[in-house]
Amino acid sequence: STEEILTVIYIVLTRRPLYYRAKEKRNRLSLLVQKPEFHEDTCSSRSGHLAKETRVSPEEAVKWGESFDKLLSHRDGLEAFTRFLKTEFSEENIEFWIACEDFKKSKGPQQIHLKAKAIYEKFIKTDAPKEVNLDFHTKEVITKSITQPTLHSFDAAQSRVYQLMEQDSYTRFLKSDIYLDLIEGRPQRPTNLRRRSRSFTCNEFQDVQSDVAIWL
Template identity: 50%
Template sequence: RDLSVPLSWKSLRSVNSVKDWKTRLSYFLQNSSTSRKTKPKKKGKQHAYFRPSPEEAQLWSEAFDELLTNKYGLAAFRAFLKSEFCEENIDFWLACEDFKKTKSPQKLTSKAKKIFNDFIEKEAPKEINIDFQTKNLIAQNIQEANHTCFSAAQKRVYSLMENNSYPRFLESEFYQELCKKSLITKEPQGT
């Protein structure tokens, strides 16, 4: 414990931490290609996304996949990983999910090389933490890219997030705040 910082300052930092989370999440929701931003529909209607209810947020604690399949949850988890300086894990996982949906062989090859350059090779800008053997296997597999060339690495990163980052996310102040029910007090009506 740092005794040079007054206790009230630490409390203030905690409050600022939650505000910082909200700011980051708002940014991700507005700027992420996977976020729930307002998107125009074919008939000109807009599809707006809102903060989840406490009940919806609590569902995320039931299974890691519940969190990943909810766009707000995914954005919140990404913001959490960014605060822990490990957002490359979710970025890699999402890139692999997109890669597996690719139909064109030419696009498959170019996406494989991009994923390799961004996440796998030594000193990559978003290098993920995987073992040397898996990296070598991927390097060999992308020469003739197929939908499974990143499967082993994706499973390892998923497992890492599920077993390490996800439990910390569920304990975070930000997630706990999302799960709180707002207290609405009813004022007595005048007669």
């Protein structure tokens, strides 16, 4: 009967593992939280993106296709690539890379410890909000050393994520509408979200909004 079916559905929904209910709660919260300081630096508001994109000359954009390093070393290139990764639900990779670059500039044991803990909590630990795809050995080494981190604690992990982006995402970025519009001097068109790339972590997608921690 209809009543019996509804009863079964209710039981299934109310007995889901706490793990999934916790993830759903994090997802809702993450969509509400915005970090204006970071958006000013790297992931501006949509209007900010449009204003900056109009200043990128086709000649400059063409240089980004010469190497992944040239793309990341240019502010507008980094922003365009970040926007592309968002369409693939894999922006955690570039956010982790940026966090590691900033971490290397830490001064003093206290700042090193605080930043290392923030990176670990956000990107490394199992079920982290922005967990990146790392092999078991690399994660284990970081986990064991996180109580006494050094400026090189995330070198191996950063290198691994860099290679993933260079060999996978970067090649697709160069074929994307985002990049082709830039090198041809066309106005940027709205981008559609696509299914998450299998080359990145297989964990359930956490949230679409960029939410990189503000490093001290």
